[in-house]
Amino acid sequence: PGTYPRGGGVHLRLWAAERLAEHSGAASLTGTWLQRYARALGTKVGPDVDLHSLPPVTGLLKLGRGCAVESEVDLSGHWLDGDRLQIGAVKVGAGAVVGTRSVLFPGSRVGKRAEIAPGSAVRGHVPTGQSWAGSPAVKLGKAKRDLPKERPPRARHWRAMYGATGLALSLLPVLAAGPALLVVRAFVPADAGLGAAVRGALFALAPATVAFGLTYAAAVLVCVRLLGLGLRTGTFPSHGRVGWQAWTVTQLMDLSRQTLFPLYAGLVTPVWMRLLGMRVGRDAEVSTVLALPSLTTVGDGAFLADDTLTAPYELGGGWVRIGRAEIGRRAFLGNSGMTALGRSVPDDGLVGVLSATPKKAKQGSSYLGLPPVRLPRAACDADRSRTYAPPARLRWARALVELCRIVPVFCSAALVVGxxxxxxxxxxxxxxxxxxxxxxxxxxxxxxxxxxxxxxxxxxxxxxxxxxxxxxxxxxxxxxxxxxxxxxxxxxxxxxxxxxxxxxxxxxxxxxxxxxxxxxxxxxxxxxxxxxxxxxxxxxxxxxxxxxxxxxxxxxxxxxxxxxxxxxxxxxxxxxxxxxxxxxxxxxxxxxxxxxxxxxxxxxxxxxxxxxxxx
Missing domain, CATH: 2.160.10.10 (Hexapeptide repeat proteins)
Structure with a gap:
């Protein structure tokens, strides 16, 4: 811990370590493998910890017994403040819960049994047993998450199941590559020289790429639909069937946003989401949303911008709580906006960039920030034929442009061949x-x-x-x-x-x-x-x-x-x-x-x- 010059030796070593972690595949670890990786880095991980976010490469992290760190929490413990690199240790006390997409500043400490709401930015010390929220996080009162007080037992076979699932998820591209390689084999004779093999691979490039994408999409689709069976609202042990299902579906949805990126933010996205089990209304616009599809409803004409998060599960005390989320008709959820379980963006409502949906919101209301603050907003009087009700010719024109998204995918495959x-x-x-x-x-x-x-x-x-x-x-x-x-x-x-x-x-x-x-x-x-x-x-x-x-x-x-x-x-x-x-x-x-x-x-x-x- 300390303060160091930007571009100095310490900064260079930290940057190199983070790049090494990314390129070695460590940044993609999930499940029990993530805890093993954290310990290997020097992180002190207590028993019964639920860790769903990447640990810092510095190892300057301590996780107390039975604490829970939800997904996409920034535990890095460093940042560049101008020309100075600030590095500090981060501590999460026993039984504490850190909500998804929160940031823990260098030197921050979350006390025992404390609760940090999703999207919060924590600096300094959060006392024992308190609930904090917002950016910057402030005290809300006593921590009182509605979860059973007694921690459920953790069977070893569920720990093994999480580890095996994490390994299986990392092998999904290998599975999808199988049919693609079979297509290439049909174009490349077994006794072909290098030049003939390259020519055959280039001829096979388009069908092989399509085969890879279809296989990957089919695998995600089948897994999400099967795992959605029996996935219901309520409170369940995190190391149990329903908890494992919710975690695995979330991982699959996140992987899909990366590998199948051309399917998102387009006309085909609502169709893809419906296939995955999400209820999506007519003329909805959906971008790279992360959701539990079977528990998410998107109304007619709604708009979900990039990197939105709906109906995430909540962790704590060895339990996972699962609920529904709803985006109302003609509602708007901005970039990196969040709708927690049990909440809904109202009809004609707006939740802005990097903002959370409030517990109760009236129709047509608008909110921004963490915690969300209501904002005045005047309705825009735009040409509906260019916004909500386009003619058929514009739909066909957009479809043709979006079909061209396969071109950069072919280019990437060509680079592989090269x-x-x-x-x-x-x-x-x-x-x-x-x-x-x-x-x-x-x-x-x-x-x-x-x-x-x-x-x-x-x-x-x-x-x-x-x-x-x-x-x-x-x-x-x-x-x-x-x-x-x-x-x-x-x-x-x-x-x-x-x-x-x-x-x-x-x-x-x-x-x-x-x-x-x-x-x-x-x-x-x-x-x-x-x-x-x-x-x-x-x-x-x-x-x-x-x-x-x-x-x-x-x-x-x-x-x-x-x-x-x-x-x-x-x-x-x-x-x-x-x-x-x-x-x-x-x-x-x-x-x-x-x-x-x-x-x-x-x-x-x-x-x-x-x-x-x-x-």
Missing amino acids: VVAALCAAAEHGLWLAFLLSGVVLLAAGLLGCALSVAAKWLLVGRHRPGEHPLWCGYVWRGELVDTFVEMLAVPWLAGAVPGTPVLHAWLRGLGARIGRGVWCESYWLPETDLVTLGDAATVNRGCVLQTHLFHDRILRTDTVILREGATLGPGGIVLPGSELGAKATLGPASLVMAGESVPAGTRWLGNPIEAWRP
Whole structure:
């Protein structure tokens, strides 16, 4: 623990350790394997712990007996505060519960039997037996989660089941590769030379890629539907049948968002969700939602933006509580918005970016922040033929554009063929040569993938400018197609592996972002890159989104996001369109800057939405 210079030896070693963890597959571990990995890193893990989030590579984490850490909790214990790296230990006391998507600051301590609500940002010490919520987290009262007081017994066979399931989930791509390889075999003779084999593989590329995608989708579909049988609301042992089912379905849905990314945020997404068991109304728009499908209802004309979370399970005391979530008719759930079990976004209601759905909300009401605060909102009088009721010709036009999302998938498969061919050619001169050249070959493939995504951006949408665009227009559809090039080509092949480096910055500049000298940017989530300006020495931490657009009322509204010289955006922070951070201004972790806000130079802010940061 301590404070170190950005770009110094400690920072470099920490960055390298995190990249090694990602590329070794450790970041994908689940179930009992995750606890073993945590202990291997040096984390002190007590008995009967439910750990559903990645431990820090530093090992500076202590988990007390019987505590529960839900999914997507930031336990890293470090962040860049300007040009200084802050590292601290994190402690979660015995019997405590940390809700999903929470952030624990370096040096934070959660007392015994305390409860941290989902999406909270915890700094300092949370006393024993208290309930805290919000960003920054504040005291709500005594912890009183409605769960049985006695901890259920944990049978060894369920621990083994979690471990086996985690291993099986990691092998899903191998299962899907089987039919794809059979297709390739039909095009490549057994006695073919390298040149003939490459030609055959290229001819097989399209059908093999389709076979992989269909097999993977079928496997996810069958597993989710079977696991949905008997999955019901109520409270159950976390190490029991229903608890295991809920956990496995959630893991499958998360994997689906990554591998089957082209299926999301399109016309086919509601169909896919219905196949998985979700109740989805007519003309609903669904993006990369994470949900228990059989317990989620989406009303007619509803809109679920990127990375939304609905009906997650809750942990505590060895138990898991499962409930339903509902998104009302023509309701809107913004990027990274959450709807907890038993809650619903009302008809015509809105829950904003990085916000939680309140317990009770009236029809047509709007909320923002953590905890959610009601906001006034005037209804937008837009052309319904371009928002909610498009004619058939626009539906067909959008379908044709979205069909092109298969192109970047084919490009990614072609890169696989190219890499294998290059290494096979090198292996003909010795395996040692193939080994030595493997890094160079993969780097070349990554650079090509990034170049293709840059070319797609400029050919399809050109330069982004501030403005308004209805959902049913070519600009929006082409933008989603560019996102597919980014997510299927640039990110997996290179951009996602080099956060904070000049390589990532060069790629972002190629996409149109204005990035100054000495910038540290760990995020590639700059939706409309031309509208982003990062001044000299600015810092963008992990998990940040420079949100250059909003999409409520089905109108895409784009505007600039500017970070002046030396400004800092903390981990998990989101800056909305039209906002600006002044020179050397600092936004703490899990903070939200509202649209059109200007943060004064040299000031420090924290919260969702932001307020002055008081030590």
